[in-house]
Amino acid sequence: MDAALRQTLERVRDAAAQRTPLAIRGGGTKAFHPDASCRPGPGVPMLDLRPLAGVVSYEPSELVLTARAGTPLAEVERLLAEQGQCLAFEPPRLAAGGTVGGMVAAGLSGPARASVGAVRDFVLGAEIINGRAELLRYGGQVMKNVAGYDVSRLMAGSWGRLAVITEVSLKVLPMAVSEATLAFDFEQAEALARLHAWGGKPLPLNASCWSSEDGRGRLHLRLRGARAAVQAACRSLGGERLEGARVQSFWRACRDQRLSWFTFREPHLALWRLSLPQTAPALALPPGVAAPLIEWHGGLRWVQAAPEHGPALRALAAQAGGSATLFMATGQGRTRAPGIFDLQDPVLAGLQQRLQEAFDPAGIFRGAGARG
Template sequence: MEGLIENWIGRVADAASAGRSLAIRGGGSKAFYACPEQGEVLEVSGHRGIVAYEPTELVVTARAGTPLRELAAALAEKGQWLPFEPPHFGASATVGGMFAAGLSGPRRQAVGALRDYVLGVKVLNGSGEVLSFGGQVMKNVAGYDVARLFAGSLGTLGVVLEVSLKVLPLPVAEKSLRFSIDEAAALGKLNAWGGRPLPISASAWHQGVLTLRLSGAAAAVAAAQRHLGGEELAAGLATAFWESLREQTYAFFAGDAPLWRLSLPSVAPPQPLPGSTLIEWGGAQRWLREGDGRAIRVAAARAGGHATLFRADHALKASEGVFQPLPAPLLRIHRQLKRAFDPQGVFNRGRMYPGL
């Protein structure tokens, strides 16, 4: 393992002195996401394995190349998991890719996002230094929260070597319910339920059907089901449904039409945008197929959120930009932070924003 990192340090130094960019690659399962890779590939999936896992500490530390499936299996063996349900987007997904993409699955509305479970990281920066931030404990305010800054930074700040994450026990009971309801009424219900202590762990609305998932103690799930009504979905079907949403294998996501992700306040009304929509996270995450990029970005900003061109071909990504443009002062801070960790601009150049 040490030999591997020594080799990477050499590669980073070479790239820095030659002014080249390195494209960090783990399992390649999320290569479709964000702006296209540039430069020579730095293959990092060989740095793998769980470094430390003690279930009673609720903490796991894994090397970035560890297959996500392997981590999930090790946690499941002890009745635990990553509660934010990270999408794998392929069997080759790694812990490092999950962390760098920073994406969370259907349970995000109830338990928080990937970044909320990040406790520490070990990274390789653009000067070839191996640095550790955060740690393996639940509470830690020593130094700036660099570990969370790296989460979702798409490899633009450095190579992630190791990640420490908080884990939680698996829910004791789960049930999924279905309701026939239109978009506006579904949004109203989701927000009203969100304000009450109900064990709702996921929601999805599409084409007049709202699916809810309840998770928690058996007694709490049963009580909520009595209260909410709806039609119960068979357990096997429910598991398959939520997994197909998480992995975007659900029919809505099929085909080559561009996929937009709108991250909005949950209370934002139905958006006056053409095309089919699927709503998750209690109203806070809305997917759109097709549509005019400029109109989508304007609508998202007007509603108090932002829009990402989640899946599209290179040409459309280049013309629309993948992520909502940043206000000038924030863009300046981004550029300066990039320089602080990667002064020569070696890592994943342009993967998040042009020039970053």
């Protein structure tokens, strides 16, 4: 055990013995999120995981990479790109300095998530420190290495509420052989209908993004796969084929929330994340709330709305078979709305409580979230 891991383990052991909370921090790129904030307030010690850095192993032929939690995400992606490989779920860079551990703990995926899967689908194994200061390893480096509860994947989206992630093994994939982006002038209802219809056909759909700016609805559709399949899809779907560097720039901006739809958000508006069935129709948003930005072929809808619209958004999402959570609070210092761990369903809330008690009986992680 090296010095960085030993020191991390000792910090958790001391916190457990004293029953005092710890705030887990990676690169700090998601500190804005309600579940990444240190709820007990100032004075809670920060556990910085950036010293736990470095790629432990990488086997391009096996499509597996293992890295420590504090490893910069940019470093991992550079290494993969050299071998023509990638993290297919396109982890968002909401700021510079993101880490591998924070990527897994936040569980956020980019534009391709609806087609290739989420972060958790690519987690093969994890090493963690639980609230008892036990260093545990789950899973491994192959897909068929799991029996019973898949604890390593449980870490994805846990926001550091269950344990400290110290190391993860990830499945990686080759970059796409061929890619094309098509653009269509559709209003929201037509865009959703087209995406629903296309989803039932053998098309190499990879990502989609619809938004309305200046009164004009615009759908971007990305195709990836075999060259013949992409070319055939372009011929059958029509639309305007976009070329050049601006295409890659658009999808990076979509992934990292740098499109103008995101960056021009008014200070009094919060950013809400609605997770819905892809077949859900356009929602009748509260009066005064602008049209959403839609990703994941209809499954992810971003809405800019004031905090007081939260109950209405949650009700609308529930009626459509999904959920609405606050993703980014207003810029005016208002009280933030509940995050994803403030569950209304008593069954899910009870399951969550039992999980937290099993991993963290002293509650040292429940007052803080991963900020990586």
